[in-house]
Amino acid sequence: MLLTPGLAAPLTAPTQARSDQAGPPGSPAPQHVAILGGGAAGVSTAYFLRTRYPEAVDSGRLHIHLLEPSPSLGGNIRSLATDIPCSGRTFGPQTLRLASPQSLLVLGLVDELGLAGHAMTTRQASLSSGMVLGGEPLLMSARGLNRRFADDLLGLNLGSLGTGLAAIARAALEPVIPGRGAAAAGQAPEDDETIDEFARRRLGRLMAAGPMSAMAHGVYAGDSRQLSMRSCFGQLVRIEQHHGRLLGAGLVPFSVSDRHTVHERLPGLVASLLDGGPGVGLREDFRSPVQAYLSRTPAALVDPVDLAAISLLGQFPLFTGAPLKGVPWTRKRSPFTGEDPTELALSVLRVGPKRVLSLRPDRANDRAPGPSDEAAIPPAVHGNQALVDRMAHILKGSPNVHIHLGTGPLSVDRPGPGGPKYRVSAGSAVSVPADHLVCAAPAGSLADTLAPALPGLAGALAAVGATNAKVTVVSLLARGREPFSRTDTLGYLWPAGEQEDSILGVVLNSDIFSEHTPSNVFQATVMLGGHMPPPEDPVASSLHRVRQLTGLDLADPRLELDLAQWTGAIPQYTRGHHHRLVDLAGRAAGERVHFVGSAFTGVAVPQVLTSAFMAARGIAAELGLHEGLLAGVDGQAGLGYHLRPWDTFAELAAVTP
Ligand SMILES: Cc1cc2nc3c(=O)[nH]c(=O)nc-3n(C[C@H](O)[C@H](O)[C@H](O)COP(=O)(O)OP(=O)(O)OC[C@H]3O[C@@H](n4cnc5c(N)ncnc54)[C@H](O)[C@@H]3O)c2cc1C
Structure with missing residues (x-):
């Protein structure tokens, strides 16, 4: 070396x-x-x-x-340990999504690098993401929507109530909006729609300006009116191409009550591997967790190419035998622990795919x-x-x-x-x-x-x-004498229409991993800038936004602040x-x-x-x-x-x- x-x-x-x-x-x-x-x-x-x-x-x-x-x-991967158990400061990726089979590669890697003991995954209950709409935080779950409707009704906030109902009514029409067939896949350059165009066509103007704009901020720090739907959220484009609609076509979990349903939805290769064959098949200890994983996974999130390619090429030992001629099958062992890298994957498969993972720092x-x-x-x-x-x-x-x-x-x-x-x-x-x-x-x-x-x-x-998006990251950490109350959310995103201070989103780190974080510690990470002008006072904006979301006033001496500025951090797939x-x-x-x-x-x-x-x-x-x-x-x-x-x-x- x-x-x-x-x-x-x-x-x-x-x-x-x-x-x-x-x-x-x-x-x-x-x-x-x-x-x-x-x-x-x-x-x-x-x-x-x-x-x-x-x-x-x-x-x-x-x-x-x-x-x-x-x-x-x-x-862009940068994080620091603090002297508080389990609480690090993360300036790049906060969480790794375990929603796609690509996550098998992440899990295999985490395990073989001897990091399984540091892996924190979310509780099922803390899965909801939020969005700020009409200046108010809104949890994107049935409970959150009901609460907003009830508040609007009781507060006679009829404008907001009407807008919410109109957005949902228009989105409910989605299955009858004709699909674009092959054009949906954007094969020709002129067929490549922006996220905003795709969302307006399928879900309506309000959904495009709200959740889809917020998603573009959350993943790409980008403008949904510029970013390519195909390159940013290609799975949805493929679903439209194959099924002519989104709702009810691949956005629902596989059904394992009827195994044929699984087989119909998974292309032949993976399905045949589920059945096994001479010398080839799912490892016995993986059979029921994989079935359970598929039963909870929206089909839209299963990319069979990844599942097949990553698993079959020996990255992750889902299968026994050597399914492809000439492809050596080796079971990897962690160079750090010498262990078979299956336990972490098994535990995640058992709980389901709608989870995120983060690595708990040493103190x-x-x-x-x-x-x-x-x-x-x-x-x-x-x-x-x-x-x-x-x-x-x-x-x-x-x-x-x-x-x-x-x-x-x-x-x-x-x-x-x-x-x-x-x-x-x-x-x-x-x-x-x-x-x-x-x-x-x-x-x-x-x-x-x-x-x-x-x-x-x-x-x-x-x-x-x-085009690249600059992102300003403000990491906030507060220690109190009393426990902080927790919310059941990963964090909140702001769509482009809700802007005053170039805010993209707030990740509530201590709420995501609340069972790992001391109760008297509050931690959040605020992202600003992106395709919008650089924030004038990122720290003041961050404190204001956290107060808006949680009611916490963090402008006191207990608060520790760190600020990172990424120039050109996130490529923009326009x-x-x-x-x-x-x-x-x-x-x-x-x-x-x-x-x-x-x-x-x-x-x-x-x-x-x-x-x-x-x-x-x-x-x-x-x-x-x-x-x-x-x-x-x-x-x-x-x-x-x-x-x-x-x-x-x-x-x-x-x-x-
Ligand atoms: C604020 C922020 C939050 C994020 N949150 C998440 C998240 O929650 N979950 C998630 O999955 N992902 C997240 N990401 C994305 C993720 O961090 C990045 O996609 C990933 O780290 C990119 O890795 P990379 O190696 O492709 O590129 P980079 O990390 O950009 O590395 C490129 C390297 O190339 C070097 N370099 C530059 N020019 C040259 C040259 N000409 N020749 C040779 N080397 C050069 C650079 O110095 C750099 O070290 C986030 C990113 C940011 C910035």
């Missing part, structure tokens, strides 16, 4: 030329993978390559170079903060950042993995005949050969980095990365994003360049990890490390899997023995 400590410190020798690193005589020439960007996407691509193809890395056939211009790994004063460099000691856990810290810990202890931190701006060129395909450099200090590139950084920034080697990609990358990706993938075809992470195909951490997993798989296929049976999954330019998920599933099914 070569750790280049940063520009300010003296640099260790540049990475040696590839000829110095050849394996034993007769062995294939070593291959070098350069990963540009050390956020969750880059670190996990390196980790999946390292842990899923250990022989190739250990033998020196595969060298992994992880290059990060800033002095630390993690990108700051129990252990020195910061990842440990000592190979034997796993780094302290300070919240969700531990996912990256633990993967980095494994990478740092690994031969033939080279981590270059604090490189400053990177540049990729082509060294010419006889040399490697690419060379990645930063001034005269870093010079790394690369046969394969993984681009795990914001697209706009990559346009400059790749321009010398791949000028044809620069324009396409600049177009993909044209109308036409999918077609810009297709253009990029076409230009990159055959160049051994993979694009992973939030800049391209999904901003939530589970999606980022999935793209990294698939890129590692694609590189392994290019290297001939497996038979490459799954052409669609192995991807074209690292994007194929994400661009064509339903076709990919058909290919998966076709190769099933």
